[in-house]
Amino acid sequence: MKKINxxxxxVLFFFVVNYVNAETLISDAGVEYDSKIxxxxxxxxxxxxxxxxxxxxxxxxxNLLSIFDExxxxxxAIRNLSQGIGIDLTEEAFFKLIQxxxxxxxxxxxxxxxxxxxxxxxxxxxxxxxxxxxxxxxLIVSFLTKxxxxx
Numbered sequence: 561m562k563k564i565n566x567x568x569x570x571v572l573f574f575f576v577v578n579y580v581n582a583e584t585l586i587s588d589a590g591v592e593y594d595s596k597i598x599x600x601x602x603x604x605x606x607x608x609x610x611x612x613x614x615x616x617x618x619x620x621x622x623n624l625l626s627i628f629d630e631x632x633x634x635x636x637a638i639r640n641l642s643q644g645i646g647i648d649l650t651e652e653a654f655f656k657l658i659q660x661x662x663x664x665x666x667x668x669x670x671x672x673x674x675x676x677x678x679x680x681x682x683x684x685x686x687x688x689x690x691x692x693x694x695x696x697x698x699l700i701v702s703f704l705t706k707x708x709x710x711x
Contacts, residue, residue, distance in 0.1 A: 587658035593666035597654065600668065606634060606648040608669035613662055616643040624662055628653050 583595040600607040613620055621638045625645070632653035637646040646669060649657070657663060 589659045589661050589663075591658045591660070591663045591666060593658055594668040596668040597666065601651045601654065606650060607654065608635070608646070608648045609654075610667040610669050611645040611647065611657070611663055612643070612665040612667070613645070614664045615662075620662065621645050624660065627656060627660070632656075 584592050585595050586592050597607050597609060611624070613624065618638060618640060625633070625636060625647075628649065631650075633647055633649045635646070635648045639646060654666075657666065
């Protein structure tokens with residue numbers, strides 16, 4: 561019975577990981593990026609992203625940012641601790657970025673608002689509710705299998 565529980569949790573883990581993450585796309589230059597970025601750009605002038613470079617350094621990050629015009633980017637944050645660049649950029653800038661071979665991966669920077677004036681995105685709420693539902697089902701199945709063992 562332990563093998564069945566292990567397999568159940570393993571399948572559950574892979575399901576949750578694959579569901580929560582956006583689909584990963586790859587540009588012609590080999591840059592991986594979240595498909596969610598394109599969805600956000602359909603409805604917004606700017607999209608918040610996190611850039612991961614192949615070889616991170618402060619100088620390399622600043623060099624990469626120099627390819628953009630002032631009106632293409634805003635809210636720039638070079639994060640030395642996490643070795644990434646946080647930035648909001650336009651669609652044109654995004655398509656420049658995915659063709660740059662210095663870039664390894666681009667992640668959608670999911671906004672999370674905690675004040676009463678702001679909101680948590682609907683997409684985030686859906687993902688959390690699905691994850692919680694799966695965890696509850698897993699706990700119920702685990703409880704029922706343990707109960708059957710006792711009888």
